[in-house]
Amino acid sequence: MRRQGARLADRKREPSLPVGVLQGLPAGHRTGRGAMRGHRGHRPSTGRRPVSVHQGIGKELPARQGRPKAEKGMDSFEPAPEMGKVLRLTRGQTEAPTGRPRAVRSAGSAASPSEIAARLEVLERSALFFTEHPATLRILARRARAIAVPANTVVVSQGETGDSLFLVDRGRCLLRVETAPGHSIVVAALGPGDICGEDSFVSREGSRVSAVAGDDLSLLAIDRSSLYASLRPDSDLLPELARFAEQRRALFAEMSVQADWGRLTGAGTVLSIYSPKGGTGRTTIAVNLVARLARQRPREVVLVDLALPYPHAALMANLVPTACLARLGETPSEHFEEVLLSSILYHPSALMVLPGAINLEEADLVTGELVGRAIEVLRRTFRYIVVDLPVAMGDVTLASIDQSQHVFMVITPEITAVKGAADAATILGVLGIPQDRLSLVLNHRTPAAGLSRNAVERGAKRPMTHEIPYDGTRPDEAAVHGGILAVANSKSLFARAIDALATSFESVHEVRGGQPAIETAGRPSQLEPVR
Known part of the structure; x- marks a missing residue:
């Protein structure tokens, strides 16, 4: 009776597959007395192929013949033979690929610690993920899938619904929008740290863009279920992701309308905008001035945020940066323009911002040479390029000033700011910067000024070109809520002063025959001060 009872218990515990398969061994393999007793006489079905079953130790059964073999920890993303050829995309019109790509992904073994560390590095490089809790990032690194994509392969098709985010690890990914059958334009060129697939992921609808590998690409894929299961209850990632998707959708719509970045004639x-001292409101003035100029000239004005090491223009405008100038130092010259322009952020007020850096450690990657290359490209693209400069009089500041047609020096009625303005004006004069290219803007950030206007002019040894009155906490409150005061409340004292500053600047640098009036740049006598 004991022997029969044991057999009945074995049958109750008998799994749906032979125990040999569950242990990663061929079906019918005898693994001991228990297995022989519980599965005596079992044979695999005729014509059935053994299946692949993965264990923690990384064992795998022989797989179906002809299945592509994946590298350890890396999925193989291989187009099907019937997939249409995708041409290498360039800026402007391109021929749409024919056919629909299908990927064959082979299952790899469990990721090794070094591979998980590499995936963790990709997540930390992303602006959306690097603020997440370290434990969350480690979980995502284990759940994510590393994918290798050959050049010219479609990763996401326009109109396709997807449930995965793709983070670029290595290579270049091009985003294009098909505006008409056979006519499409490249609206972004993504590099390491960038994200694609967010449009369909957030909206759960068809993607508005296609993502194509510009060259051999390494991606990190995170599906919706893995992301939701990994996030903590207090995480802000999902709202940030939705805001980023909406922001990028608006930018792509603007770029589709513009259709060709090189359409402007002449040089912008x-x-x-410089300040010899921090805390003068320089960035607030720069953001509002660009928004005011862009209201009159949509898609023709851009703000370059070089206020290193803490550039906050995107933060003040409630924008989510995923790319920046600092990451373009190693970009080949043939791709520099499209990658640079795709790094620009778009605000609903028509404000456009190019972040200088995203993380603190990236500030050292911005060099004078890189700034010069960027400004040269932007001058062929935009009418006005406004640069928010750092306090340090280094290579970045000098490279920008050297290519500027006008310089605004923002100071406050404080003795330290006035002394710094006098010293900075002297240094710029020694370096050969014409005095008529330099204008002083006095910004009142407190209700009671420490120095009078006359005292400031005597200390700076220059007349004030413009004066911005104190307007309470309105500028700071607008920055907290991600609004642009010059656009949201055009009747405020601050907005009226910015409007006068923009009007005077435009009158000096008005466009004549497609060329800016550079010969009249920087004449303080033509700028009406605000009393």
């Missing part, structure tokens, strides 16, 4: 005018 560069305005650098």
Whole structure:
């Protein structure tokens, strides 16, 4: 009776597959007395192929013949033979690929610690993920899938519904929008740290863009279920992701309308905004000035945020940066323009921002040479390029000022700011910067000024070109809520002063025959001060 009872218990515990398969061994393999007793006489079905079953130790059964073999920890993303050829995309019109790509992904073994560390590095490089809790990032690194994509392969098709985010690890990914059958334009060129697939992921609808591998690409894929299961209850990632998707959708719509970045004739005018002291409201003035100029000239004005090491223009405008100038130092010259332009952020007020850096450690990657290359490209693209400069009088500041047609120096009625303005004006004069290219803007950030206007002019040894009155906490409150005061409340004292500043600047640098009036740049006598 004991022997029969044991057999009945074995049958109750008998799994749906032979125990040999569950242990990663061929079906019918005898693994011991228990297996022989519980599965004596079992044979695999005729014509059935053994299946692949993965264990923690990384064992795998022989797989179906002809199945592509994946590298350890890396999925193979291989187009099907019937997939249409995708041409290498360039800026402007391109021929749409024919056919629909299908990927064959082979299952790899469990990721090794070094591979998980590499995936963790990709997540930390992303602006959306690097603020997440370290435990969350480690879980995502284990759940994510590393995918290798050959050049010219479609990763996401326009109109396709997907449930995965793709983070670029290595290579270049091109985003294009098909505006008409056979006519499409490249609206972004993504590099390491960028994200694609967010449109369909957030909206659960068809993607508005296609993502194509510009060259051999390494991606990290995170599906919706893995992301939701990994996030903590207090995580802000999902709202940030939705805001980023909406922001990018608006930018792509604007770029589709513009259709060709190189459409402007002549060279744009560069305005650098500098302050010899922090806390003068320089970035607030720069953001509002660009928004005011862009209201009159949509898609023709851009703000370059070089206020290193803490550039906050995107933060003040409630924008989510995923790319920046600092990451373009190693970009080949043939791709520099499209990658640079695709790094620009778009605000609903028509404000456009090019972040200088995203993380603190990236500030050192921005060099004077890189700034010069960027400004040269932007001058062929935009009417006005406004540069928010850092306090340090280094290579970045000098490279921008050297290409500027006008410089605004923002100071407050404080003795330290006035002394710094006098010293900075002297240094710029020694370096050969014409005095008529330099204008002083007095910004009142407190209700009671420490120095009078006359005292400031005597200390700075220059007349004030413009004066911005104190407007309470309105500028700071607008920045907290991600609004642009010059657009949201055009009747405020601050907005009226910015409007006068923009009007005077435009009158000096008005466009004549497609060329900016550079020969009249920087004449303080033509700028009406605000009393």
